[in-house]
Amino acid sequence: MRILFVAAEAAPVAKVGGMGDVVGALPKVLRQMGHDVRIFLPYYGFLPDKMEIPKEPVWKGYAMFQDFAVYESVLPGTDVPLYLFGHPAFTPRRIYAGEDEDWRFTLFSNGAAEFCWNYWKPEIVHCHDWHTGMLPVWLNQSPDITTVFTIHNLAYQGPWRWYLEKITWCPWYMQGHNTMAAAVQFANKVNTVSPTYAEQIKTPAYGELIEGLLSFISGKLSGIINGIDTEIYNPANDKYIAQTFTTETLDQRKINKIALQEEVGLEVNSKAFLIGMVTRLVEQKGLDLVLQILDRFMAYTDAQFVLLGTGDRYYETQMWQLASRYPGRMATYLLYNDALSRRIYAGTDAFLMPSRFEPCGISQMMALRYGSVPIVRRTGGLVDTVSHYDPENEAGTGYCFDRYEPLDLFTCMIRAWEGFRFKPQWQELQKRGMNQDFSWYRSAQQYDNLYRSIYGLPPREEEPTSEPKLILTEANEKS
């Protein structure tokens, strides 16, 4: 099938969070499965620093009273054709956070629709998040193009209808009070990035005010767990970490811990329990919980803590100030740095992710792959990817808690800190995590079946072993 991915991010050239990982990895695997997948991305001002882009555009178009040009390149490290939407609105060296955000991404979507109608006609347009939410509405009038809309983050729903009506074409048949709601109504298939979250968003606690709509369209709504790029993120040959390792050579992993402690200015001590966090610093990621207990945790234990993240100024300053109270034991890096993130996954003993909600979560899968034991709140995709440690039966891959309460997080962290003292059991726990299969192949198979279902084709046979593991606890079934 001919499939066009339209998104605001694509790793490795334009990534802020997990959506970039998905758009950067999934097309590659789908192409290996025989689909002609291409990506449509804004031509951000920083892209020429990161890849080769021809000077001449392959096509010029017109949308929302604006001229634009489309340049063709290839996503670095892959064979995936990449079309770049060139317009001065994207020249600034940033992906998000501008006053013109609603306008410029609506223009981008409109440009993508024109591109499909006039230059390269796909059978399926696979849209990601609100930035591309108008595409299913516009393409609804083209019966030979179908749409899939993937929700990575329901919290951001794009501009309101009244604003869209001012800036662009809202066809007579359009429904939905904002871009996300319109996309959910008009896409042929809607999916989110884990089975648990797909259920949760039909409830008021997680539905971000469109739970009624999501319940209404539940017949076309599904959950497909993300993968990670296991070729790029591989502790056995990662050139960004001090010492490569596998489950067989886990003892060597402590070289990474020492190197990380040196790099981020922590006291060098391979015996200290080192917790890491790599995250966007936003409410979703549970930072308010962390701020309520971290001071006490640091005071009560001898643990060390390293944070890498950017985001809300409030969380940045609070974490920074906390770090200044624990010199040599806590380090805060307020920046975006892929190489350092890998060294944190490879060098920490545990990885903290107490999310308020989590559509899937890529970081905990990276942590598992690099042998850092996740401490997570059981919500969304964290339910589907991390199972609670059961020492009696030597089962489970991390430490989990259910309620979004500071005391529950504190208790969970203390349990992990205690568990770390039992070295042989801890190593087994790490190995179980590292042996989990989070490759994209399993998820790509499910996307393939989703595409096939649009055309009434039967699903392809799946390997029985490749089924994602869905672990539902009583507490989660209730939430």
Ligand SMILES: Nc1ncnc2c1ncn2[C@@H]1O[C@H](COP(=O)(O)OP(=O)(O)O[C@H]2O[C@H](CO)[C@@H](O)[C@H](O)[C@H]2O)[C@@H](O)[C@H]1O
């Ligand atoms: N400062 C920093 N430096 C370097 N790397 C950093 C970084 N901050 C974050 N990252 C990286 O960004 C990615 C974060 O991905 P997540 O899926 O965990 O969260 P995110 O909320 O961004 O994604 C949203 O979309 C994805 C994709 O569908 C869903 O999994 C998720 O639940 C949803 O919230 C990881 O690869 C992480 O290493």
